[in-house]
Amino acid sequence: MGNTPPAEGIRVPAAALHQLAADFFQKAGTNSADAQFLADLLTATDLRGVNSHGTWQLPGYVHMMLEGRVNLRPNIKVTSSTTTARVYDGDGGMGHFPCHQAMTWVAETAAEYGTAAATTRNHFHFGSAGKYSRIAAAAGCVGIAISSHRYDLPSESIVKGVNATSPISIAFPNGEQPPLVLDMGAHMLPWGEELFAQIPFAFFKELGIGAVNRALGGVLAGIYLPQFIPPASPWESNQGSFLAAFDVRAFMPLAEFQAQMDAFVAAARNMRPFPGLDRAELPGNLEWQREREYARDGVPISLQHQQHLQELADELGVTTPFASYEHTRFTAQ
Incomplete structure (x- = not known):
């Protein structure tokens, strides 16, 4: 899972991804407050376009919880x-x-x-x-x-x-x-x-x-x-x-x-960008821009990302929001 925007997929509002993540965590056994907190952080990561560490991680996290390898009610x-x-x-x-x-x-x-x-x-x-x-x-x-x-x-x-x-x-x-x-x-x-x-x-x-x-x-x-x-x-x-x-x-x-x-x-x-890129940016600049774009237009979810989450949803009996956003589907130009 790379952190470049997907060439094809659908756009899903952050709120819908947040609800899906919270539902997964509660199915795994966390309490509501902890599920909401984890969903907050994963969705914020998705909004910045850091796909590898956002909701893409849900199947791995949830399976660790279900297997008893992670304490569901930790006392920090x-x-x-x-x-x-x-x-x-x-x-x-x-x-x-x-x-x-x-x-x-x-x-x-x-x-x-x-x-x-x-x-x-x-x-x-x-x-x-x-x-x-x-x-x-x-x-x-x-x-x-x-x-x-x-x-x-x-x-x-x-x-x-x-x-x-x-x-x-x-x-x-x-x-x-x-x-x-x-x-x-x-x-x-x-x-x-x-x-x-x-x-x-x-x-x-x-x-x-x-x-x-x-x-x-x-x-x-x-x-x-x-x-x-x-x-x-x-x-x-x-x-x-x-x-x-x-x-x-x-x-x-x-x-x-x-x-x-x-x-x-x-x-x-304002400097010349690297070859093949249309603009010069410092680390963190693109995440800042994507956060605003994705909050407005929805988080782009690749076909692989969608399937990844759908398979977990089918396993746990959780309803996904993807069908509601099929009209946002985009493909490579």
Whole structure:
């Protein structure tokens, strides 16, 4: 599932996707409030065009819940706390719960003290990293969200495997221009000895990003502690995160920063685009634009995405909204 708009499919209003997601989660056994919360985050991700981490994830999430690998009623706890740092325990549930709580606290605390950070552990997937960095940016802070999954590093494998998909997102407060929001996984290059011989520096830089993401979002977060690993833990609990925020106002007036960022982003967008593209954009710009377009016109859902969700609906006996929006169907020009 890529994150380019589909060439063909239908457009479904975000509200309809939200209701479908909430219905799925309740069928899986979550309470209504948690189902609505998860649906909020997945639908917000769809609206930004990050298809890979929105409602596309529903079958995987729901099956994990039905199989008993994820705690449906987690009790989120703060297990360590100082004035500006905390550790959150997700109690084996979805990572969205502790990570959203943690970043909300981080942003509020950074606004008071200039900076704050938290780690989260003992939970499953947290979705797109950009959801959390944007919480801090909305509060006038630079937000950082990093995560890593727990997985082995076989000695017979190429060290490139350290990267996997450990994500990082950094978001900056914006003014009138679209925001600068980096949101990416560490795996960027296909492995091949010929390609490595041509651009070895690119692989070493990729490795560096992946290793740092794994150290902060995994090791520092505590996902390798034995009590969070089956069979000691009854839950999957294979992901952690590192979340941080820096209040812009500790360095310069927020309005001045936003004006300077506007000038920077506008100048970058006025440059020549990469070959094959019709415009130059910085990371996060397209998501900002798609969020407005999709809220107005509906989220474009590919044929594969629609079938993916329809199969889950048929399995669970949930009614989908797709037939109501068949008139929005579009095809490749």
